[in-house]
Amino acid sequence: MHRYIPHTKKDTEEMFSAIGIESIDELFADIPENVRFKGEYDLVRSLCDVEVTEEIDKIAKKNRIDMIPFIGAGAYDHYIPSTIQYLTSRSEFATAYTPYQPEVAQGTLQYIYEFQSLMTNLCNMDVSNASMYDASTALAEACMMMNNATKRNKVIISDTVSPNYVKVAQTYGKFRGFEVIVVPSKDGTTDAEKIKLMLDKTVSGVITQTPNFYGIIENSTAISEACHEVKALSTIVVNPLAQAVVKSAGSMQSDIVVGDAQPLGIPLSFGGAYLGFMLTTKKLMRKLPGRICGLTKDIDGNRAFVLTLQAREQHIRREKANSNICSNQSLNVLAATIFLTTLGKVGLIDMADQNYQKAHYALDKIVTLDKFERVYEADFFNEFVVKSKIDYAVIKEKLEKNNILPGLHLGDNKILFCVTEKRSATQIDKLFSLLGEL
Amino acid sequence: MYNKLIFELSQPTKLAYSLPKSFINDYQMDSSLKRESELVFPEVSEPELVRHYTNLSNKNFGVDTGFYPLGSCTMKYNPKINEAMATHPWLVNMHPLASKEVSQGSLELMYNLERALSEITGMAKVSLNPFAGSHGELIGLMIMKAYHQKNGDLKRTKIIVPDSAHGTNPASATVAGYDVAVVTSNLDGTVNIESLKETMDDTVAGIMLTNPNTLGIYETEIEEIKTIVKDNGGLLYYDGANTNAILGKSRPGDMGFDIIHLNLHKTFSTPHGGGGPGSGPVGVLAHLTEFLPVPEVVKTAGRFELNYNLPNSIGQISGFYGNYSILIRAYTYILCMGKNGLTEVSENAVLNANYVMARLKDYYLLPIDKFCKHEFVFDGLIDKSTGVTTLDVAKRLLDLGFHAPTIYFPLNFKESMMIEPTETESKATLDSFIDAMIQIAKEAKEDPELLKNSPLNTPVRRVDEATAARDPQLRWVDRTY
Numbered sequence: 062m063h064r065y066i067p068h069t070k071k072d073t074e075e076m077f078s079a080i081g082i083e084s085i086d087e088l089f090a091d092i093p094e095n096v097r098f099k100g101e102y103d104l105v106r107s108l109c110d111v112e113v114t115e116e117i118d119k120i121a122k123k124n125r126i127d128m129i130p131f132i133g134a135g136a137y138d139h140y141i142p143s144t145i146q147y148l149t150s151r152s153e154f155a156t157a158y159t160p161y162q163p164e165v166a167q168g169t170l171q172y173i174y175e176f177q178s179l180m181t182n183l184c185n186m187d188v189s190n191a192s193m194y195d196a197s198t199a200l201a202e203a204c205m206m207m208n209n210a211t212k213r214n215k216v217i218i219s220d221t222v223s224p225n226y227v228k229v230a231q232t233y234g235k236f237r238g239f240e241v242i243v244v245p246s247k248d249g250t251t252d253a254e255k256i257k258l259m260l261d262k263t264v265s266g267v268i269t270q271t272p273n274f275y276g277i278i279e280n281s282t283a284i285s286e287a288c289h290e291v292k293a294l295s296t297i298v299v300n301p302l303a304q305a306v307v308k309s310a311g312s313m314q315s316d317i318v319v320g321d322a323q324p325l326g327i328p329l330s331f332g333g334a335y336l337g338f339m340l341t342t343k344k345l346m347r348k349l350p351g352r353i354c355g356l357t358k359d360i361d362g363n364r365a366f367v368l369t370l371q372a373r374e375q376h377i378r379r380e381k382a383n384s385n386i387c388s389n390q391s392l393n394v395l396a397a398t399i400f401l402t403t404l405g406k407v408g409l410i411d412m413a414d415q416n417y418q419k420a421h422y423a424l425d426k427i428v429t430l431d432k433f434e435r436v437y438e439a440d441f442f443n444e445f446v447v448k449s450k451i452d453y454a455v456i457k458e459k460l461e462k463n464n465i466l467p468g469l470h471l472g473d474n475k476i477l478f479c480v481t482e483k484r485s486a487t488q489i490d491k492l493f494s495l496l497g498e499l
Numbered sequence: 500m501y502n503k504l505i506f507e508l509s510q511p512t513k514l515a516y517s518l519p520k521s522f523i524n525d526y527q528m529d530s531s532l533k534r535e536s537e538l539v540f541p542e543v544s545e546p547e548l549v550r551h552y553t554n555l556s557n558k559n560f561g562v563d564t565g566f567y568p569l570g571s572c573t574m575k576y577n578p579k580i581n582e583a584m585a586t587h588p589w590l591v592n593m594h595p596l597a598s599k600e601v602s603q604g605s606l607e608l609m610y611n612l613e614r615a616l617s618e619i620t621g622m623a624k625v626s627l628n629p630f631a632g633s634h635g636e637l638i639g640l641m642i643m644k645a646y647h648q649k650n651g652d653l654k655r656t657k658i659i660v661p662d663s664a665h666g667t668n669p670a671s672a673t674v675a676g677y678d679v680a681v682v683t684s685n686l687d688g689t690v691n692i693e694s695l696k697e698t699m700d701d702t703v704a705g706i707m708l709t710n711p712n713t714l715g716i717y718e719t720e721i722e723e724i725k726t727i728v729k730d731n732g733g734l735l736y737y738d739g740a741n742t743n744a745i746l747g748k749s750r751p752g753d754m755g756f757d758i759i760h761l762n763l764h765k766t767f768s769t770p771h772g773g774g775g776p777g778s779g780p781v782g783v784l785a786h787l788t789e790f791l792p793v794p795e796v797v798k799t800a801g802r803f804e805l806n807y808n809l810p811n812s813i814g815q816i817s818g819f820y821g822n823y824s825i826l827i828r829a830y831t832y833i834l835c836m837g838k839n840g841l842t843e844v845s846e847n848a849v850l851n852a853n854y855v856m857a858r859l860k861d862y863y864l865l866p867i868d869k870f871c872k873h874e875f876v877f878d879g880l881i882d883k884s885t886g887v888t889t890l891d892v893a894k895r896l897l898d899l900g901f902h903a904p905t906i907y908f909p910l911n912f913k914e915s916m917m918i919e920p921t922e923t924e925s926k927a928t929l930d931s932f933i934d935a936m937i938q939i940a941k942e943a944k945e946d947p948e949l950l951k952n953s954p955l956n957t958p959v960r961r962v963d964e965a966t967a968a969r970d971p972q973l974r975w976v977d978r979t980y
Contacts, residue, residue: 063840065576065768065923066847072926076854080870085846088853088870089748091717096754098747103618107837110580116834117827120611121589123604128597135818136595140518144545146586148552156561156577158569159774162903164894164957168559169773172552175505178975182539188973192775194630197818205674225818232792232814236641238676278532305538306528312535321818331605332595332819333630334776346971352774356978357967359959364502369967375633375670376908380679385633385670388774395552395773402505402548406540408516415518421526440532457598466597486522 063107129488130466131423133444133479134274135196135223136332137324139302140412140483142403145326145396154395159352159388163367164359169391170366173354176398183304183401184318185311186340190351192390193337196298196321197229200268202339202350202384203296203317204230207266208239209383210348211293215240215264219251221273222298230268239265249275249437249446257287266294266316271307275437275477276420276444278307285314294345301325301338301397303442305413310340317341326400327393336393347373350384415482416443419489423480426493433496436475444479446471451499463495500958501554506975508551509541515548539976558958559773560902566928568855570874570905570917571665571713573743573765575848578835581769581828590827595819599804606803609796609820612830613780619833619841620739620759621752622782626791628821632740633667635760635779636707638792640675641813642758642783643705643734645790649811652732655704659695659733663688663714663909668707668738677704687867688714688911690724699727705734710754711744713909713917715852715871725755734758742766743921744849744873747842757784766844767829778825792816847922848873851929855920858933862940866912873921879914880943887943889914891950894961895942898954899935 062068068076077083089097108116130138149155153168160166160173177189193199204216216234218227220243227243234241244256251269260267267288271279285295294316302324304310310318322336323329341349347370355369375382404412420443427433427447436446449456453470460467468478480489543551560567567574585591593605609627616625629635640658647655657680658672669679680703682694689712699706706728710718718724728735737756743766751759763769764777771777783791793812794805805820836844849872856865856875863877879889893903893916905917920929942949954960972978 062847063836063843065578065836065840066843067923067925068847068850069926073850076850076926080850080853080857082853085850088846088849088872091719091870092745092749093719093722096721096749098621098750098753102747102838102841104615104838104841105834107840108834110835113580113831113834114584117584117587117608117831118589120608121587121604123607124589124593125601126589126592128601130594130597132594132596134596138592138594140516142516144515144549144552148549148556150582151553151556152563152577153556153559153561154773155582155770156563156574157559157773158567158572158574158771158902161569162560162893162897163962164954164959165560165897165902166558166773167958168555168557171504171555171558174974177973178506179540181974182976185536188971194634194776194822195818198630198634198816223818225815228815229817232641232816233674235814236644236676237674278528280532304534306534307532309534309536328591328824329594330591331593331602331823332821333817334822334824335818346973353971353973355967356972357963359963360961361959363959365959365962367962367964367967369964369971369973371968374666376666378670379666380669380673382666382670382673385637385667385674387631387633387667389631390772390776391774392770392772393776398505399548399552402541402543403515403545404540405513405515405542406538407514407542408518409538409540412516412518415521417528418521418523418526422523440529461598461601466594466601469596482518482521485519 127464128466129464131478131480131492132466132468134469134477135225136329137481138329138483139324139481141326141328144403145399148399149392149395155392160368163365167366170354172395172398174356174366176394177354179401180338180340183301184299184340185309186318187343188346188349189338189340190349190353192394193339193351194389195335195337196319197226199319199337199339200226200298201230201233203319204239205237206317206348206350207294207296210345211265213263213265216266217242217244217256217259217264218268219244219246221246221251221275222268222270223274249277250439251279253283256284260287260291260293262291264293266296268296270298272300272303272442275446276441277437277439278442280308280313282313302413305409316345322397325397327396334390334393336390336397348383350386352388412482419484420445420480423489427496430497432499443481444477446475446477449474449476455499459495459499465492504975505541505551508543508547511542513542513544515543515545565900566924566932567902568904568918568920569902570919571740573919573921575768575921576923577768577770578832580835581831584831585824585827603803606796608830609826610798610803612826613796615833616761616780617782620782621750622759623785624788624791625780625782627780627826628792628817629779629781630817630822631775631777632760632762632779633671635781636667636671637674638781638816639736639758639760640671640677642787642790644675645813646787647704654702657703659698659703659706661690663712663911664707684911687716688712689716689718692720692723695724695727699731701732703733705736707736707738709738709741711741711872714867714876715874716867717872721754740765741873744845746845748845752784757787763825763829768832769825769828776822776825778822844922851920851922851924855918855929855933859936862937874917874919876909876912877916878912879916880940885943885947887947887950889916892939895939895950895953896935898956901932901935
């Protein structure tokens with residue numbers, strides 16, 4: 062018997078006899094002959110741990126990992142405190158189910174409550190749910206929530222929102238049946254004037270992003286105000302790390318805030334598992350999808366936490382639910398909570414500011430090279446776009462050969478570079494001198 | 500019992516983080532862009548922080564703590580080698596937008612897992628991009644819609660869902676832009692063929708089924724169901740929540756299902772994490788591969804790359820490529836189990852369920868008295884005269900060191916108690932659970948008040964859910980108690 066299955070031969074025999082069978086096949090006798098799988102899977106026979114480790118190691122090492130990343134575009138190489146891997150590995154957290162039995166799940170419920178408290182404060186909103194899958198699907202949910210709340214069916218998205226997020230919203234729109242209008246930007250920033258002209262009582266809401274896909278810090282206040290004039294809603298996509306130092310989404314009168322908490326202690330891991338988040342106002346709280354944890358008391362009057370406002374959800378409302386989403390990404394909620402509390406009031410601002418400083422230092426150096434120029438004038442957080450007179454393929458080859466992961470190519474030899482707090486002066490200077498050699 | 504929030508430990512000037520001092524500090528953001536308000540974040544030291552979250556973990560019950568017979572959730576043992584592989588530095592530090600020249604290993608692992616899952620389910624191809632079971636359902640229904648649309652078959656506006664289905668099935672149908680038509684179940688939760696015949700017509704896009712069903716019963720009429728649905732031009736969708744019952748025994752592709760999703764966090768042993776992250780790959784038969792979401796991983800001349808060029812694809816449904824760290828765990832599990840071990844999984848999952856059912860059916864009401872697959876449902880205690888409910892039994896189990904079964908689901912019975920032991924529990928564990936359940940049945944007669952008051956020994960006792968919903972206190976600054 063396989064090592065994960067703990068029966069002895071004697072156990073099996075005793076169980077057969079209690080059930081009243083003589084062979085295991087009797088328990089599968091109801092499967093009709095023509096749909097019974099009679100062969101063997103075309104897979105290996107079970108491997109031992111040493112063999113599995115060798116196999117995964119062999120595959121993993123086909124990656125090149127000796128690279129210093131200067132790329133972001135939705136996935137960021139940040140400082141991850143050692144506390145996170147250690148604490149999230151505790152099996153009481155990792156091997157638990159959704160906290161349906163609150164008496165034996167207070168650990169999970171309390172960290173969700175702490176996460177909601179931290180995120181609402183960071184983004185200056187009233188209510189946060191426990192999590193969403195990732196930013197892209199959170200954005201799609203925001204579209205549906207705006208439609209649901211306004212009984213309208215048309216969403217406007219600035220094209221400075223990350224293109225991957227927009228694509229996912231478009232996929233959802235195509236099937237759910239709502240219209241997604243993408244509005245071209247001006248100088249890398251949302252074209253607020255154009256959007257204002259398009260706003261009317263058929264639009265459920267407008268989606269903007271800060272820092273936007275090009276790294277630019279946007280102020281969406283005017284958009285939010287214009288939305289509210291026609292009783293539409295304003296959704297802002299934020300980078301939670303940047304929120305520590307830039308204008309909070311709530312101060313820009315957003316109704317919904319979404320984003321990805323990957324920068325908060327979650328490794329790159331080839332794009333997942335990350336952590337979508339979604340916040341809203343008290344007024345719209347019952348339209349919010351996803352799990353929400355609330356504070357209450359037990360019958361002895363002790364403080365206790367519990368999943369609440371469940372009348373919004375699929376397991377109660379079935380086809381009339383706000384969304385089909387269930388629990389998701391919970392262990393990454395714990396990671397982000399530990400990240401935010403490890404960094405704390407001082408550390409989060411320090412870290413965010415180091416991103417700002419180092420990215421500006423890098424841009425200022427790169428644009429001293431005559432083959433590179435800055436594309437957008439507006440101020441940015443930790444990403445910026447430069448245009449090169451050299452073909453991107455040449456740059457990529459040069460940098461990768463020298464152990465640097467280049468920024469994302471946006472086409473037309475425009476490159477979106479990212480510089481986080483982890484980049485040292487030596488690393489940035491290396492990037493600069495390699496570009497200078499071209 | 501530890502009873503502090505992280506905010507209550509905060510004292511100014513304490514630090515838990517460590518970053519280098521920045522080499523540059525010259526730049527100043529314009530004040531119009533700057534954050535306007537102070538962060539109300541805790542200031543704690545690292546030792547205090549670690550102790551805080553360790554203490555919180557002690558208030559939790561996990562699979563490693565004890566038996567977790569939560570029906571429909573497959574709370575099996577989560578092998579530790581999965582965790583070791585998922586944190587392999589060469590995989591964990593790979594950026595999703597790194598070029599294919601740099602990321603061959605990450606791509607190869609996806610490709611290998613995709614092939615293995617296709618083989619196990621009998622499908623032509625699988626997309627690993629969906630994030631969860633519910634996400635998989637939604638993506639599967641989008642594929643169904645895209646298929647009918649491509650055929651110009653636009654009158655199909657409904658999805659058939661059995662009344663015993665998970666709540667996500669009808670909710671996913673709504674999000675995919677479908678109406679829901681419910682078919683009634685027979686007493687054993689199998690599809691009522693007459694009801695299906697009445698409901699099925701050319702306005703139905705397809706049917707969502709799980710097999711074995713939510714009551715742990717194999718749909719023996721699957722061939723008939725398939726014929727009725729296909730003759731009317733519909734497609735069959737397989738909710739893979741219960742795949743743990745049929746590994747090596749029956750494949751959804753062979754049963755005739757056109758579209759499936761799997762829950763890697765159930766059958767493929769990745770940890771539930773207190774509610775995610777999971778993973779919900781979607782598989783399709785050959786006639787539907789063109790509709791799968793982008794990107795897909797392809798292999799050309801021994802090299803791997805992502806392909807976005809699929810003109811009939813439903814489109815992109817995830818920021819990147821799904822919950823990659825979960826994919827590593829599932830692939831590790833498949834290598835550990837191998838083809839032989841996977842068959843043993845289902846045989847023993849089914850054996851364990853039937854054993855617990857056989858030993859307890861004299862005490863708890865068994866509405867469907869025939870062999871089950873990996874799970875089964877009791878309709879509460881046999882003796883209803885004591886007033887002891889399924890909720891009371893569940894809460895008493897917590898006191899006796901077990902997690903509760905899934906309760907009040909499926910909706911087919913008033914006092915549903917859904918038990919799924921999984922294959923990774925020993926006979927000794929099952930026996931101690933059986934003893935506890937028998938003890939509770941006796942207590943229900945002799946001392947029902949004990950059950951009404953349980954649990955007594957858990958970190959908190961029964962929780963006031965009504966107040967929580969009426970007066971929502973959802974963050975620290977709102978709290979009034």
